[in-house]
Amino acid sequence: xxxxxxxxxxxxxxxxxxxxxxxxxxxxxxxxxxxxxxxxxxxxxxxxxxxxxxxxxxxxxxxxxxxxxxxxxxxxxxxxxxxxxxxxxxxxxxxxxxxxxxxxxxxxxxxxxxxxxxxxxxxxxxxxxxxxxxxxxxxxxxxxxxxxxxxxxxxxxxxxxxxxxxxxxxxxxxxxxxxxxxxxxxxxxxxxxxxxxxxxxxxxxxxxxxxxxxxxxxxxxxxxxxxxxxxxxxxxxxxxxxxxxxxxxxxxxxxxxxxxxxxxxxxxxxxxxxxxxxxxxxxxxxxxxxxxxxxxxxxxxxxxxxxxxxxxxxxxxxxxxxxxxxxxxxxxxxxxxxxxxxx
Amino acid sequence: xxxxxxxxxxxxxxxxxxxxxxxxxxxxxxxxxxxxxxxxxxxxxxxxxxxxxxxxxxxxxxxxxxxxxxxxxxxxxxxxxxxxxxxxxxxxxxxxxxxxxxxxxxxxxxxxxxxxxxxxxxxxxxxxxxxxxxxxxxxxxxxxxxxxxxxxxxxxxxxxxxxxxxxxxxxxxxxxxxxxxxxxxxxxxxxxxxxxxxxxxxxxxxxxxxxxxxxxxxxxxxxxxxxxxxxxxxxxxxxxxxxxxxxxxxxxxxxxxxxxxxxxxxxxxxxxxxxxxxxxxxxxxxxxxxxxxxxxxxxxxxxxxxxxxxxxxxxxxxxxxxxxxxxxxxxxxxxxxxxxxxx
DNA sequence: TAATTACACGCAATCGATTGCATAATATTT
DNA sequence: AAATATTATGCAATCGATTGCGTGTAATTA
Numbered sequence: 001x002x003x004x005x006x007x008x009x010x011x012x013x014x015x016x017x018x019x020x021x022x023x024x025x026x027x028x029x030x031x032x033x034x035x036x037x038x039x040x041x042x043x044x045x046x047x048x049x050x051x052x053x054x055x056x057x058x059x060x061x062x063x064x065x066x067x068x069x070x071x072x073x074x075x076x077x078x079x080x081x082x083x084x085x086x087x088x089x090x091x092x093x094x095x096x097x098x099x100x101x102x103x104x105x106x107x108x109x110x111x112x113x114x115x116x117x118x119x120x121x122x123x124x125x126x127x128x129x130x131x132x133x134x135x136x137x138x139x140x141x142x143x144x145x146x147x148x149x150x151x152x153x154x155x156x157x158x159x160x161x162x163x164x165x166x167x168x169x170x171x172x173x174x175x176x177x178x179x180x181x182x183x184x185x186x187x188x189x190x191x192x193x194x195x196x197x198x199x200x201x202x203x204x205x206x207x208x209x210x211x212x213x214x215x216x217x218x219x220x221x222x223x224x225x226x227x228x229x230x231x232x233x234x235x236x237x238x239x240x241x242x243x244x245x246x247x248x249x250x251x252x253x254x255x256x257x258x259x260x261x262x263x264x265x266x267x268x269x270x271x272x273x274x275x276x277x278x279x280x281x282x283x284x285x286x287x288x289x290x291x292x293x294x295x296x297x298x299x300x301x302x303x304x305x306x307x308x309x310x311x312x313x314x315x316x317x318x319x320x321x322x323x324x325x326x327x328x329x330x331x332x333x334x335x336x337x338x339x340x341x342x343x
Numbered sequence: 344x345x346x347x348x349x350x351x352x353x354x355x356x357x358x359x360x361x362x363x364x365x366x367x368x369x370x371x372x373x374x375x376x377x378x379x380x381x382x383x384x385x386x387x388x389x390x391x392x393x394x395x396x397x398x399x400x401x402x403x404x405x406x407x408x409x410x411x412x413x414x415x416x417x418x419x420x421x422x423x424x425x426x427x428x429x430x431x432x433x434x435x436x437x438x439x440x441x442x443x444x445x446x447x448x449x450x451x452x453x454x455x456x457x458x459x460x461x462x463x464x465x466x467x468x469x470x471x472x473x474x475x476x477x478x479x480x481x482x483x484x485x486x487x488x489x490x491x492x493x494x495x496x497x498x499x500x501x502x503x504x505x506x507x508x509x510x511x512x513x514x515x516x517x518x519x520x521x522x523x524x525x526x527x528x529x530x531x532x533x534x535x536x537x538x539x540x541x542x543x544x545x546x547x548x549x550x551x552x553x554x555x556x557x558x559x560x561x562x563x564x565x566x567x568x569x570x571x572x573x574x575x576x577x578x579x580x581x582x583x584x585x586x587x588x589x590x591x592x593x594x595x596x597x598x599x600x601x602x603x604x605x606x607x608x609x610x611x612x613x614x615x616x617x618x619x620x621x622x623x624x625x626x627x628x629x630x631x632x633x634x635x636x637x638x639x640x641x642x643x644x645x646x647x648x649x650x651x652x653x654x655x656x657x658x659x660x661x662x663x664x665x666x667x668x669x670x671x672x673x674x675x676x677x678x679x680x681x682x683x684x685x686x
Numbered sequence: 687t688a689a690t691t692a693c694a695c696g697c698a699a700t701c702g703a704t705t706g707c708a709t710a711a712t713a714t715t716t
Numbered sequence: 717a718a719a720t721a722t723t724a725t726g727c728a729a730t731c732g733a734t735t736g737c738g739t740g741t742a743a744t745t746a
Contacts, residue, residue: 006487008702019726024703034724051483054461055407056702059398059731066441066462073427080423084416087444096458098409098441101430115439118397140394144349258631288601288631351732362696367733377694399732402701 007050016044027052058120067311068116068124069099070109072153077283078300079127082151085304086125093312095122102129104226110137123147123311128155130192130226151307153195162325163307167197170296170330171204174250174278177294177332179212181276181340183248187220187239189260191227191252201252201280220246224256232256236263240275247275248338254279254286257293261337276338291336299328350393359387370395401463410654411459411467412442413452415496420626421643422470425494428647429468436655438465445472447569453480466490466654471498473535473569494650496538505668506650510540513639513673514547517593517621520637520675522555524619524683526591530563530582532603534570534595544595544623563589567599575599579606583618590618591681597622597629600636604680619681634679642671 009023016023018037026033026041044050058064067090071079087097098116102109109129116124117140124141128150135158141148142158149161156162178186188205191198206216222238224231232251236259239246251257257279261271269275271291279286279295286293306326352366359366361380369376369384387393401407410433414422430440441464445452452472459467460483467484471493478501484491485501492504499505521529531548534541549559565581567574575594579602582589594600600622604614612618614634622629622638629636649669 006702009704010702020703021705021727022725024705025725028704032724037724049483049486051457052461053402053463053702055398055402055463056731057704059396059402059733060702060704062731064398074417074430075420075423075427077418077420080418084418084444087417087442091443096441096443096462098439099430100434100439101427118395119439120396120398140392143392285628285631288628290633349732352734353732363733364697364735365695367735368695371734375694380694396732399701400734402703403732403734405701 006053007048008053009050012041012044012048012050015048016040062120064120064122065094066096066098066119066121067308068112068119068121069097070102070112070116070124070126071099072104072127072129073101074099078152078281078298081300082127082304082307085301086308087304088301089305089308090312093308095308095312102132104130106131106134113137113141117141117146121146123149125149125151125307125311127151128153128195130195133194147311149307149311151303153197155196156325159323161310161323163303163310163328164196164325165298165303165328165330167200168204168207170280170332171201171250172208173204173330173332174280174294174296175205175208176212177334178248178250178276178278178338179208179214181248181272181338183276184214185220185244185246186214186248186250187246188222189227189232189235189249189251189256190221190223192225193223198252205250224252227251227253227256229255229259232259233263236260240264240267240269245269245275248277249275250278250280252280254281254283254293254295257295257337258285258289261289261291261293272336272338272340276340278332278338282333286333286335289337294335294338295333297331297333299330303328349396350391351396352393355384355387355391355393358391359383405463407463407465408437409439409441409462409464410651411455411462411464412440413445413455413459413467413469414442415447415470415472416444417442421495421624421641424643425470425647425650428644429651430647431644432648432651433655436651438651438655445475447473449474449477456480456484460484460489464489466492468492468494468650468654470494471496471538473538476537490654492650492654494646496540498539499668502666504653504666506646506653506671507539507668508641508646508671508673510543511547511550513623513675514544514593515551516547516673516675517623517637517639518548518551519555520677521591521593521619521621521681522551522557524591524615524681526619527557528563528587528589529557529591529593530565530589532570532575532578532592532594532599533564533566535568536566541595548593567595570594570596570599572598572602575602576606579603583607583610583612588612588618591620592618593621593623595623597624597626597636597638600638600680601628601632604632604634604636615679615681615683619683621675621681625676629676629678632680637678637681638676640674640676642673646671 009020013020013023023041026038074080090097100112106129109132135155151163154162190202193199209216222235249260257277260277264271264275279293282295282297286295352363356363356366366384369381417423433440443455449472452475478498481501494506497505533545536542552559565578592603600620603620607614607618622636625638625640629638
């Protein structure tokens with residue numbers, strides 16, 4: 001198999017007896033090049049099978065038209081939808097996406113940040129690993145003025161743009177909803193408390209309780225490291241053995257909410273009559289579980305799109321050096337798992 | 344905000360009074376460089392905050408250490424897991440991944456192929472768009488001897504490596520299972536028949552029927568364009584209104600299988616007693632639906648890993664110019680939706 | 687001591703496209 | 717007709733790292 005040689009603008013140039021600069025400009029339809037020449041060059045280029053070498057162009061222009069993405073892992077509904085949004089928006093603006101996974105490990109997150117930097121991406125979008133508690137690996141980006149946007153799992157410590165939802169308010173609404181449905185003993189399955197999203201969801205839960213004259217009871221709050229199905233199931237067991245038993249549970253994600261429902265079903269506890277459940281994320285599984293799960297809809301795709309838009313918006317123009325915190329709206333989706341009172 | 348200047352090997356060189364080539368080699372721990380010098384250079388490099396410019400290196404070496412990926416869309420369990428596998432394996436071999444989505448449109452697939460080519464990726468992995476029926480946009484890769492691997496939704500027409508599962512056999516096993524459970528009238532929700540995966544699943548379905556002395560009835564096979572939940576629901580309605588009604592359904596994916604179950608439940612049809620259902624993919628929803636869905640487990644992550652491994656394996660060494668078709672094993676996961684006879 | 691080998695490093699070209707600064711040719715204005 | 721503007725194109729440096737080839741010095745061998 002013969003590998004055909006790379007065709008460059010030099011080849012086109014000599015075939016046409018013009019200079020490489022003319023070819024370069026012609027291919028960009030630069031106005032200083034004659035119409036005839038442009039046509040000639042374009043024709044020859046396709047005829048010779050020319051393909052512009054972006055690597056060379058990138059080196060010269062100091063721009064790669066590529067953005068890097070670091071997420072915990074792509075095989076989760078929220079993240080894959082988020083990424084899909086990022087990719088769509090980036091593509092619309094002529095950018096490509098290099099994505100990497102941290103697998104929720106700070107070590108991998110650091111490595112990825114380094115590699116993306118070395119690839120000279122024009123910006124990066126990050127959703128932090130569960131583990132991450134130090135943010136120095138992002139400093140080189142700040143130092144070089146490379147746009148950096150955090151999404152969902154964020155930190156404010158770097159003074160960058162943030163795209164988030166109002167976790168506190170969402171959780172408060174979810175909890176208030178349980179209260180409105182007549183729940184008296186509401187438990188909460190929380191996530192790692194050093195991650196803003198889970199901390200705020202817990203805060204919202206507590207806020208709702210307090211505003212309604214309930215007390216916050218420690219034994220009704222369980223913090224889970226990963227919010228996995230297994231953890232959810234175990235915690236549900238613990239909670240549902242309590243006496244008196246919780247009659248409502250708000251969980252920090254849908255995965256654990258589903259586990260709660262499954263566990264309750266096994267124990268013969270009726271949902272929503274004896275136990276009302278509200279999750280968070282509006283994952284596909286929330287509509288499949290029976291009874292369907294009430295949950296908070298997280299606008300994943302929009303978050304991705306906005307993050308990309310924010311990243312690629314030309315900040316240089318504006319004199320204001322603001323670090324925006326963009327908060328997107330969520331909505332409570334009420335389904336059977338929490339509907340005791342008909343609307 | 345002052346953007347700090349790029350530090351290059353030239354800067355390190357002049358700071359140390361050595362040549363750039365020495366710095367370059369020292370950073371690579373080239374054996375022809377003295378130990379002392381290597382240490383000096385490394386120290387200075389970190390001290391000056393040097394970050395190698397991969398773009399420049401890529402241009403010079405004609406290698407980008409990047410592989411491109413084109414998939415229909417990432418926000419599906421199978422695909423996101425596949426990608427996760429690709430990324431993990433690629434990373435382990437020092438490669439990065441640029442991924443793109445075709446959204447099941449050939450036009451986008453073409454654009455993506457072009458862009459990835461222009462970025463001079465070292466190889467690409469593709470899972471075809473639903474629409475794609477012409478493969479010329481991949482010829483430039485073949486022409487330049489850039490490794491090209493198709494996964495799952497493949498074509499044999501380009502004589503490349505393929506990573507697939509045995510769809511025919513899997514479908515046959517699934518259908519045979521329904522027969523073994525006593526089903527007499529087995530229907531099939533099929534996917535677009537010009538895509539190998541769906542064609543073969545249908546073939547396997549038919550094969551099982553014929554081998555058991557059943558006849559293949561057209562009215563029991565419905566071809567769906569997208570295999571979406573809505574399509575699945577509508578088709579289920581159609582099938583379940585037939586007289587006599589099917590007592591078993593094998594669907595080309597889990598999404599539609601779940602729709603079938605939901606539809607049947609609404610119609611008061613008992614599963615699995617009156618209707619046994621088997622899906623395909625082993626998506627998360629298959630364990631959430633009640634009754635749990637029997638399905639074919641698709642080794643998504645392994646497929647991604649193997650595709651990447653295959654792509655990056657050094658073919659140059661081997662004299663044999665084989666285009667491998669790697670077939671991975673699947674397994675039938677029997678759950679309640681099809682269990683009439685206790686094992 | 688002379689000759690050979692090993693070691694450590696520098697020179698300069700190269701990868702392919704871009705672009706500021708000429709320059710030549712033609713067109714327009716005065 | 718001379719001066720100026722416009723149009724079309726070329727020259728050559730540049731982006732930053734890599735690498736084949738060459739060379740000077742020190743170490744080893746005959």
